[in-house]
Amino acid sequence: MNFLSHFYFDRHSEDPHLVLGTVLPDLVKNARKDWNLHPERNAERFSSNFESSILEGWKRHMIVDRNFHNSEFFAEHTAGIKKAIIPALKNSVVRPSFLAHISLELMLDSTLLTENHVQTVDFYSHLRQSDREAINRFLKLNNIQDTSQFFIFFDKFIQSNYLESYRESQNIMYALNRICMRVWKDPLSDNEILVLGDILNDYHQNLLGNYMEIFEEINVKLIDS
Incomplete structure (x- = not known):
């Protein structure tokens, strides 16, 4: 799941360090792809209240992602999106399975915003x-040891207020193209972007009927964990 979908589960929390922890795995990876952190393996290191709250949020992130990626919802909709976009990607280096996965996550973030389940100002x-x-x-x-690279990214991430742009459906395709550009050089042509945008917008509209079921399912798993 993406940032706002993770935030959804702890949107009422009054602990900013817990909330930070729920998105820190993705923040770290965005700051530098080769950073691989596993704080849950050394929980005894994090003794202060702030650090233990960050760790608790980190663990919640892992639970959410594990249940999301193993869910029938994820399998059904990534397969559906993949089938819809394959024709538009026949001349592209972009893997349909990759784009389907990321598309679904951004659609969920966007829907949480437009349906007023979360607010970026709170996040x-x-x-x-x-x-x-x-x-x-x-x-x-x-x-x-050199944390400056993380904080440069972290500050820009906050200042840009980028996630607010997910309210507009056309910005989802823009975000997807930017993500693809991190993996492939010249991943999508202008025409492919336009065609994919229409396909994904149609799929997004169909998703509105049952998107909450995955959040309800995962919320039960978090309560039981």
């Missing part, structure tokens, strides 16, 4: 309130 407020020294210690305890 970014939690990130701003988190203690930078606690984040710095958390990263260093995970063997990231």
